[in-house]
Amino acid sequence: MAAAAARAGRAGRPPRLVAVSKTKPAEAVREAYEAGHRVFGENYVQELADKAPLLPQDCAWHFIGHLQSNKVKALLEAVPNLALLETVDSAKLASKLDSTVASLGRPPLAVFVQVNTSGEESKYGVEPQDCLALARHIHEQCPHLRLAGLMTIGMPDYTSRPENFRCLADCRRAVCAALGLQEGDLELSMGMSGDFEAAIEMGSTNVRVGSTIFGARQYPAKA
Template identity: 65%
Template sequence: MVAPVAAALRAVLARAGRAAERSGRAAEAVRVVAVGKTKPVSMLRQLYDAGHRCFGENYAQELVAKAPQLPEDTRWHFIGHLQSNKVKPLLAAVPNLDMVEGVDNEKIANHLDRAVSSLGREPLKVLVQVNTSGEESKSGIDPSRCVELAKHVKLGCPHLIFSGLMTIGMKDYSSTPENFKALVNCKLEVCKALGIPTEQFELSMGMSGDFEKAVEMGSTNVRIGSTIFGPREYPNKKQNQ
């Protein structure tokens, strides 16, 4: 019997694949990150056992706690704003951290760069976070400064691999085509300014409520939580990031 979360993941992969094909790309062009925020490792393990390897978390403490409980070939993504004082503990505790989706200023880029160097890790893939909705409550660089921050990461942080851009979207965690279009425009600007081929550039946009539209508009990376795992559960107040 297939575990319910594994069946849910399979449905998401199929939907993402069809959306990729509608955009003229292969289904394999889109990565699905299973975001297990507030969910027990046992649920993530069901997906791992079904063959999935890419998982994401929004809180550094939760990622540090969960990572050792899944096999080493798990590819972890940290998603969202990362506090400076959490950088080195996170990188030290999670050697299989594959990507940080959320570099939103030069300071955090520099912290990550120094931590990767001091720990002797392989270069770390990062995405620059862009605030496409203009909400003050959201982390992310203003779209007008995306080239500036991308250039700093690519040229000034030798231990980081600048891989592309990401956006969280609107306050209710759904996005409009305008949010996605803003990120696509940033991509075109950054690729032109830094001489990066567009087909080698990641766009992380789209979550449970809007990922098909995001993929149709060019997303290469979608972050799916509740559609796979069910509603999030918050027994206590929001954890510190």
């Protein structure tokens, strides 16, 4: 990560590393914690709700999976140290998050707008042309949320093409211009195990790495 940041002229400013512990036990997360890491990511509400209470409260959790509106309260109640929700993909979800944060008396929650930069029907996220409308809704209509950046997911093999990364950067430029923000005000969350170096070189400030850290994911065998 440091080498990729240096190649991009960002020496000394590597992006945040989110260690994604999907399907891995709390003990594996604790091992990373004891090695000094603090930022972890999960894809599923129940898995995060089960895991977070078993680990130190100074873990900064990122939720990086698709979130249904009816699971918002369960997530926010179970994980008081949820630092960032990376996958807001509709005004409905944003409004539900906003009202729930308010009702629980939590401080404003940092969120990213998820953008489908690859055009795949299987991917969640707003289309690039709809990114600004959602970002504006969060910024102007959701006082209990903080618009912190934009996020995208790579191709099916967890790699992204350069045009996917360029698309997200273009979305950020458009959002910042329209909302009167500086580009430095909004992060770019892009890059996973297969493409994090390329993502950093193209401006990512937040990479989500799982299997490279924790090993291959282990899913339950199907009956």
